[in-house]
Amino acid sequence: MTQYKALQIMRLMEANYPQAQTALQYNSIFELLLAVMLSAQTTDRQVNDTTAVLFPLVREGPQAVLAMGQEHLEKLIRSCGLYRQKSHQIFKTCGILIEKFGGEVPGNLKDLLSLVGVGRKTANIILGTAFGIPAFAVDTHVMRVSRRLGLAVSEKLSGIEAELCALLPPACWMETHHRLIAHGRRICRARHPKCAACFLEDFCRFYAENRLIDTIGPADKAKEV
Ligand code: SF4
Structure with a gap:
């Protein structure tokens, strides 16, 4: 994926998930x-x-x-x-x-x-x-959504981390981590991604490759990446 396309995706994610921070509560x-x-x-x-x-x-x-x-x-x-x-x-x-x-x-x-x-x-x-040190935390949501969008292709968490760090500016790593998780929880779910409701379908590798499946039936969309 080109950096230009990746940044277009980042802009849309920022618009849809402006609150990019952890929901965990802590004081230290x-x-x-x-x-x-x-x-x-x-x-x-x-x-x-x-x-x-x-x-x-x-x-x-x-x-x-x-x-x-x-x-x-x-x-x-x-x-x-x-x-x-x-x-x-x-x-x-x-x-x-x-x-x-x-x-x-x-x-x-x-x-x-x-x-x-x-x-x-x-x-x-x-x-x-x-600590405010640029770092890209990759969990199962980050991995799945990144691979579907085409932001990364690796099948390993460490590989996904390296690809995302190479593709995106360090200043947006942490926010992107939170936004990819939010998208994975709300829309791009593992078994039933809500592609029809997704604001990223025009940019999505998975959607482009599986568009034909939409005409066959929703059950087939359960294919996991
Ligand atoms: S179009 Fe579908 S597969 Fe692609 S990011 Fe959106 S929900 Fe996920």
């Missing part, structure tokens, strides 16, 4: 890290409901989580799902933050990736949202 970088770690395979609303109870108890930072004990943490985050795995990762990460980083969340990719349960997506969200 540490709280943002916890919220993102809790957000795996659950909704932002569920995370916010959970952190509304959790965060007042851990305002002191990672030492407060360790003082609370992993069992208590498990109970508090149970409604987020995968609570045993998440509590284990958060507990380990809090220990590392205290031992290696003076209780602070580090502001570089290498150190963030050394935390337990923190992969490239989470690390890039922290860098872009909390």
